[in-house]
Amino acid sequence: MNSTIFFEELWKQYTSKTPSAKKVKSLFEAKGNTIVNDHIAIRTFNDPRVSIDVLAKPFIAMGYVSKGEYYFEAKKLYAQHFEHTTDTNAPKIFISQLLLEEFSDELQNTVQTILDTVDKDIFLQEDLILKGKVWSQLSFSTYKKLLQESEYAAWMYVNGFCSNHFTVDVNKLETFNTLIEVNDFLKENGFKMNSSGGEIKGDATVFLEQSSILADVIKVEFNEGIQEITSCYYEFAFRHKQLNGELFTGFIAGSADKIFESTDMELQGK
Numbered sequence: 001m002n003s004t005i006f007f008e009e010l011w012k013q014y015t016s017k018t019p020s021a022k023k024v025k026s027l028f029e030a031k032g033n034t035i036v037n038d039h040i041a042i043r044t045f046n047d048p049r050v051s052i053d054v055l056a057k058p059f060i061a062m063g064y065v066s067k068g069e070y071y072f073e074a075k076k077l078y079a080q081h082f083e084h085t086t087d088t089n090a091p092k093i094f095i096s097q098l099l100l101e102e103f104s105d106e107l108q109n110t111v112q113t114i115l116d117t118v119d120k121d122i123f124l125q126e127d128l129i130l131k132g133k134v135w136s137q138l139s140f141s142t143y144k145k146l147l148q149e150s151e152y153a154a155w156m157y158v159n160g161f162c163s164n165h166f167t168v169d170v171n172k173l174e175t176f177n178t179l180i181e182v183n184d185f186l187k188e189n190g191f192k193m194n195s196s197g198g199e200i201k202g203d204a205t206v207f208l209e210q211s212s213i214l215a216d217v218i219k220v221e222f223n224e225g226i227q228e229i230t231s232c233y234y235e236f237a238f239r240h241k242q243l244n245g246e247l248f249t250g251f252i253a254g255s256a257d258k259i260f261e262s263t264d265m266e267l268q269g270k
């Protein structure tokens with residue numbers, strides 16, 4: 001698939017379950033800003049059928065290469081980020097995977113069973129990340145069980161394959177100079193920030209400052225009935241110049257660890 005169309009489809013899929021992202025984008029544009037996407041992020045399990053290597057394939061085909069690795073010990077996650085080899089305007093891609101073998105047999109079996117219900121051909125399609133939840137059943141009791149061990153696993157069970165956020169490139173906004181100004185503007189407009197680890201994660205010393213609004217909450221149909229569950233969120237990133245004069249293009253594990261929590265139901269205050 002042509003890369004412009006691929007990212008447009010990802011944005012459509014993402015905003016259909018993240019109305020706040022559309023609203024925020026319009027608010028910035030109304031003030032005369034151009035929205036450039038710094039990066040998207042994708043979540044998955046390390047099962048070989050759907051691992052990072054599988055989800056990275058369409059991006060590799062577009063000219064992306066792996067540029068960095070990140071480990072999250074407490075959350076039991078591993079991630080890589082990808083950059084386009086020639087197009088410096090192309091968004092970066094951050095893909096993480098849950099390290100299943102580090103969890104209970106019960107969680108491992110649950111995830112295996114869910115994946116086993118899916119037609120194998122689906123996992124081979126290049127547009128897998130546009131497909132969302134590819135398993136047909138959703139049980140609220142399974143969701144709760146996964147949640148006991150991993151918020152990420154529970155979120156993944158409900159939301160499936162998608163871009164779990166897009167990211168406003170704050171460096172490219174015309175009417176904002178700092179992330180603090182961006183956050184103030186978001187709060188003035190009624191959006192709730194993820195304040196885990198502070199509203200701003202990172203600083204000039206690590207060359208990256210990030211913030212995010214809490215994920216939207218949407219109605220999800222389970223076998224047992226409808227429940228409200230987090231969907232996706234919007235992130236804001238300001239990149240600093242490194243000593244070589246170039247903007248930092250990577251990610252910071254300590255900050256990412258907190259950004260992940262933007263989908264945590266517990267932060268919703270509900």
Ligand code: OOG
Nearest residue numbers: 041043164251256259260
């Ligand atoms: C990814 C969280 C990390 C970043 O920019 O550091 C991240 C996720 O929520 O899946 O996006």
Ligand code: NI
Nearest residue numbers: 041167235259
């Ligand atoms: Ni991010």
